[in-house]
Amino acid sequence: MDEPDDERAASDLRVTLGRIVRRLRQAHEPGELTLSEVSVLSRLDRDGPATPGALAGGERVRPQAMGTTLAALEQRGLVTRMPDPDDGRRVSMSVTEAGRQVLLDRRSASIRRMTRALAEGFTPEERRRLIEIIPLLDRLADSL
Secondary structure, X not given: OOOOOHHHHHHHHHHHHHHHHHHHHXXXXXXXXXXXXXXXXXXXXXXXXXXXXXXXXXXXOOHHHHHHHHHHHHHOOOEEEEEOOOOOOOEEEEEOHHHXXXXXXXXXXXXXXXXXXXXXXXXXXXXXXXXXXXXXXHHHHHHO
């Protein structure tokens, strides 16, 4: 079997993932959380409290951009800041119960759309193949 054309694969993958993200965004209502806000909220929910600097590094954004995102989340009551337990001069951010509820509601709607699309448009074998590549896509996201 020939070696894959990495540049072509990267291009095709970028286009395809972009289409998926755009379609999921189409359900986004004005005033709802931005994708950046959802990503930070999800990270805090999944990984637990973190400093703004650690969040900026994990999201690969500038600290100033993270500050803006965190301020918007805090203003909505979705995250809270507290003194860092290891260094009182720093702050640590954590998701609130309201933030968890927003994530749950948002995930439910997106998951329902994707579940329906998978059930109606893919065979069981195709669904299995999609599931098998999820860890590879996650690894790709981490390496970008």
